[in-house]
Amino acid sequence: MHPLLQYINSYATTLLTEKDFTYFIGHFIEKKIRKKQYLLQEGDICKYMAFILKGSMRKFYVDEKGLEHNVDLYVENWWAGDRESYALLTPTQFNIDACEDCELLLLSRENNLKLQTECPSFNEFRLKLDELNQIANQKRITSTISNSAEKRYADFIERHPSFVQRFPQHIIASYLGITKDTLSRIRKRSLKR
Amino acid sequence: MHPLLQYINSYATTLLTEKDFTYFIGHFIEKKIRKKQYLLQEGDICKYMAFILKGSMRKFYVDEKGLEHNVDLYVENWWAGDRESYALLTPTQFNIDACEDCELLLLSRENNLKLQTECPSFNEFRLKLDELNQIANQKRITSTISNSAEKRYADFIERHPSFVQRFPQHIIASYLGITKDTLSRIRKRSLKR
DNA sequence: TAAAATTGTCGACATTTGTCGATATTTTTA
DNA sequence: TAAAAATATCGACAAATGTCGACAATTTTA
Numbered sequence: 054m055h056p057l058l059q060y061i062n063s064y065a066t067t068l069l070t071e072k073d074f075t076y077f078i079g080h081f082i083e084k085k086i087r088k089k090q091y092l093l094q095e096g097d098i099c100k101y102m103a104f105i106l107k108g109s110m111r112k113f114y115v116d117e118k119g120l121e122h123n124v125d126l127y128v129e130n131w132w133a134g135d136r137e138s139y140a141l142l143t144p145t146q147f148n149i150d151a152c153e154d155c156e157l158l159l160l161s162r163e164n165n166l167k168l169q170t171e172c173p174s175f176n177e178f179r180l181k182l183d184e185l186n187q188i189a190n191q192k193r194i195t196s197t198i199s200n201s202a203e204k205r206y207a208d209f210i211e212r213h214p215s216f217v218q219r220f221p222q223h224i225i226a227s228y229l230g231i232t233k234d235t236l237s238r239i240r241k242r243s244l245k246r
Numbered sequence: 247m248h249p250l251l252q253y254i255n256s257y258a259t260t261l262l263t264e265k266d267f268t269y270f271i272g273h274f275i276e277k278k279i280r281k282k283q284y285l286l287q288e289g290d291i292c293k294y295m296a297f298i299l300k301g302s303m304r305k306f307y308v309d310e311k312g313l314e315h316n317v318d319l320y321v322e323n324w325w326a327g328d329r330e331s332y333a334l335l336t337p338t339q340f341n342i343d344a345c346e347d348c349e350l351l352l353l354s355r356e357n358n359l360k361l362q363t364e365c366p367s368f369n370e371f372r373l374k375l376d377e378l379n380q381i382a383n384q385k386r387i388t389s390t391i392s393n394s395a396e397k398r399y400a401d402f403i404e405r406h407p408s409f410v411q412r413f414p415q416h417i418i419a420s421y422l423g424i425t426k427d428t429l430s431r432i433r434k435r436s437l438k439r
Numbered sequence: 440t441a442a443a444a445t446t447g448t449c450g451a452c453a454t455t456t457g458t459c460g461a462t463a464t465t466t467t468t469a
Numbered sequence: 470t471a472a473a474a475a476t477a478t479c480g481a482c483a484a485a486t487g488t489c490g491a492c493a494a495t496t497t498t499a
Contacts, residue, residue, distance in 0.1 A: 114388070122392040124384070137381045169373075176369075180362075183376035188330045190383040191317070195307070197390045198423030199315040202456070221476060230391030235456055237478055395486070414446060428486055430448055445496070454487070460480100467474070 056106055057081075057158060060130050064181045065174040077172060080164035084157045092133060092157070093149040099138035101159035105129050108155030109219050113227070114147050123227040126152075126213075126220055132182075133157075152220060202231045203239050249299055250274075250351060253323050257374045258367040270365060273357035277350045285326060285350070286342040292331035294352035298322050301348030302412050306420070307340050316420040319345075319406075319413055325375075326350075345413060395424045396432050 058074045069077060081104070086092060092110065093099055103110075110133045112125040124147070127133045138145035139162060160168075168175045196208045206229060210217060216225065226236035251267045262270060274297070279285060285303065286292055296303075303326045305318040317340070320326045331338035332355060353361075361368045389401045399422060403410060409418065419429035 114392075116392065122388070124388050124391065136377065137384065140377050140381070176373075179373065180376070183373070183380065184329065184333050187376065187379060187383070188333070190380070190387065191330065193387060194383065194390070195315070195317050197387065198317065198421070199307075199309065223476070228391070232457055233477075234458080234479085238456090241478085416446070425487055426447075427449085427488080431486090434448080441499090443496100443498070445494100447492105447494080449491085449493105451490100452488085455485085457484070458482085461478100463476100463478080465474100465476070467472105469470100469472080 056130070057104060060104075061174065061178050064178045066177065067174055069172075069174045073172070073174075077168065077175070078158075080168055081158040081160050084159055085155065086151050086157065087154050088151050091148060091150045093135060093145060093147060095146055095148055096144050097138070098142055099135040099145050101161055102132050102134040102136075102139060102165065103149075104158040104160065105131050105133060106156040106158060108151060108153040108157075110149055110151050110155060111220070111224060111228075112147050112149045121227065123224050126216060126224070126228055128215070128219065152224070197230060202229065202235055203242070205229050205231075206236065206239055249323070250297060253297075254367065254371050257371045259370065260367055262365075262367045266365070266367075270361065270368070271351075273361055274351040274353055277352055278348065279344050279350065280347050281344050284341060284343045286328060286338060286340060288339055288341055289337050290331070291335055292328040292338050294354055295325050295327040295329075295332060295358065296342075297351040297353065298324050298326060299349040299351060301350075302345040303342055303348060304345055304413070304417060304421075305340050305342045314420065316417050319409060319417070319421055321408070321412065345417070390423060395422065395428055396435070398422050398424075399429065399432050 055074065055078065057078065058069060058071070061074075061077075062068045082101070084103075092101075092103055093112075095115065105127055107129060109129075110127045111123050112127070112133065112135070113121045113123045115121055125133075133149050135145040135147045135149075137143060138147075142162075169179065192212070196205050200208065206225075209225065209229060220228075222236055222240075223233035226233045229236070248267065248271065250271065251262060251264070254267075254270075255261045275294070277296075285294075285296055286305075288308065298320055300322060302322075303320045304316050305320070305326065305328070306314045306316040308314055318326075326342050328338040328340045328342075330336060331340075362372065363369075385405070389398050393401065399418075402418065402422060413421075415429055415433075416426035419426045422429070
């Protein structure tokens with residue numbers, strides 16, 4: 054089964070048939086991008102939401118001092134994009150690039166709206182996904198405002214065990230809001246226990 | 247016009263008529279709660295999402311040391327509740343209480359689902375609200391992981407100027423992930439400029 | 440209105456985290 | 470395969486933030 058069909062149906066109560074899926078998938082554009090290539094760059098309008106079939110990506114912004122801050126990490130079966138820019142058609146402040154070679158399915162805003170009206174399963178899926186997303190954001194915010202760096206890293210490992218292998222430490226550190234040096238110390242300390 | 251009708255219509259493209267609204271509002275329960283009373287307590291299932299007509303509330307949890315961490319602040323025209331518990335019917339780890347006397351409109355999960363299927367404007371509104379919510383969460387996460395306490399407080403004032411008057415400092419401090427003492431110092435420093 | 444609770448501030452000190460330059464190792468590129 | 474870039478670690482020191490006890494001012498409660 055196509056991974057996107059499997060994914061959609063894992064969220065919907067009324068399943069998409071293989072036949073409907075053929076129509077459905079026609080609204081997506083296949084795209085491959087190689088490691089370090091950009092899907093989105095600061096100043097662009099985010100034209101597509103990208104469903105990741107294979108590979109990993111990160112979203113980051115560059116502050117006044119020129120430092121990168123990684124705000125999101127993505128792997129298979131996640132959506133990469135800047136929702137603010139996508140919805141409001143404003144220039145994004147973010148960059149998204151590939152951390153590993155990627156296979157993506159791009160969905161434009163127009164096709165997104167089209168599927169929303171034409172395809173009830175997709176609509177339901179969208180609501181469900183937003184719900185889960187909000188739950189995940191709540192957890193991340195809660196952890197970030199109330200825990201030490203050490204506890205945040207422990208939470209991170211628990212929530213995303215595979216990420217530890219797939220993203221370099223300095224990117225994970227930035228995602229957690231700490232420096233690579235601090236993360237390095239935390240890991241060293243944790244070995245001693 | 248009823249504030250909830252005004253609110254819904256500010257998000258929907260197809261407006262709710264006054265007549266439809268009469269049916270619509272029938273799905274909500276009016277409730278008043280006084281300052282310091284609880285809407286939700288740790289261990290409860292969150293049965294209702296509460297639309298705030300008047301007043302202010304906070305969502306917080308109590309850590310192992312017995313310290314409160316304020317994860318969300320709410321005022322008029324916001325929704326208070328724990329979405330994870332509401333959607334998945336799991337016991338919540340959060341508490342929600344009133345910071346000022348409140349007038350609320352409660353929407354049960356059943357009525358929520360009912361409105362979703364029966365009322366297209368509500369459905370559209372829900373999607374739109376989730377979208378804005380995610381954008382706001384992205385901003386909060388970005389600020390929290392990449393800025394100093396001082397900059398986070400400046401961001402907070404910019405995004406929620408009225409909150410500074412309506413919530414005590416120690417609650418705002420906790421919301422920002424810093425101690426009341428640190429916030430007190432930050433405010434003192436900022437006076438000198 | 441008096442007592443109690445809440446709120447905000449402060450100073451001294453402790454702890455956590457950041458900064459920077461150096462270096463070793465691994466991975467990528469030419 | 471050699472050179473370059475990326476990654477991870479380290480120590481010394483600096484800066485930011487937390488902890489704690491005290492206290493004054495304000496608000497709430499009885």
